[in-house]
Amino acid sequence: MSALSDNLVTFAILAYLIAMIGHAVEYALGNARTRVAAAAPVRELVGAGGVPVPPTPVASPSVGDRSARRARLGGLVGVGATAVAAVLHLAALVTRGLAADRMPWGNMYEFVLTVTFIGVAAWLVVLWKRPSLRKLGLFLTLVMVLLVATAELVLYVPIVPLVPALNSYWFVIHVSTIVFASGIFLLGVVPAVGFLMRSGYEQGKRSFPYTLAKRLPGAVGLERLTFALHAFAFPIFTFAVIAGAIWAEAAWGRPWGWDPKETWAFISWVVYAGYLHARATPSVRRNVATWLAVLGFLTMLMNLFGVNIFFTGLHSYGGLD
Secondary structure, eight states: OHHHHHHHHHHHHHHHHHHHHHHHHHHHHTTHHHHHHHHSOEEEEEOGGGOEEEEEEOOOHHHHHHHHHHHHHHHHHHHHHHHHHHHHHHHHHHHHHHHHTSOSOSSHHHHHHHHHHHHHHHHHHHHHHOGGGGGGHHHHHHHHHHHHHHIIIIIOOOOOOOOGGGOSHHHHHHHHHHHHHHHHHHHHHHHHHHHHHHHHHHTTOOSTTGGGGTTSOOHHHHHHHHHHHHHHHHHHHHHHHHHHHHHHHHHHSOSOOOOHHHHHHHHHHHHHHHHHHHHTOTTSOHHHHHHHHHHHHHHHHIIIIIHHHHOOSTTOOOOOO
């Protein structure tokens, strides 16, 4: 089962890579019809009595249609490959859990695999409800390739039993909610960054990276999706932090000790609360609030990677030597 899980992760990475390539094709050719029409030669007509008629562009419909079909095919390949990757990803988690005879959340490798699966599963739900957001798939699959490949190549550890402190029913309650909220926050940062780029483009900025956003959905829709995802994840994250404090009281005799991971969880909570408060304050510009959402995700990355790698504490269960 362990070897099968490892192979399934490898196949999932390949599927995410294919999905990213498909979305890249759609992204590159998305406005092909417009470009062809703009570059088409013009033909001047002469009406009755020799009065000239305003020139009209002579488009090349075959070229435009062909590029549009390729773009659409690329998008469909991207979505299909993402769905296949998600199935392989889930199967890798299930087989890992069966091999370990526990929930697959005992170290950084398993945690990252689970968080990324939640993120991609949530993305497929969002895409099912709002197909117009499909071009965000390029950035989502890029994140999946980077994080899942990092987990497989850098964070991988063989299956080992849980450390004694984790043998508790609170392990399932606390870690499952942290994982779920983290996966939604992972998805939420994608439209957040997309909004920041797209809004800059709509304001007339044509320098890199704003030109990358010219084919993204409108800034308003991206900002609303960012808020909806964070508003959904934040209460779950809050519950996870409270559950962790209850577990700490039962395991260590104190609910809070400013352990490095506890400290960074508190920092993340404050930043995300600040984002939601800023988003609800009419005087705060949307791009300023959205930067707080991006900052919140950076603190989550610090808690996951930085704390586990560079700090030691009661939460040192990363599995890395």
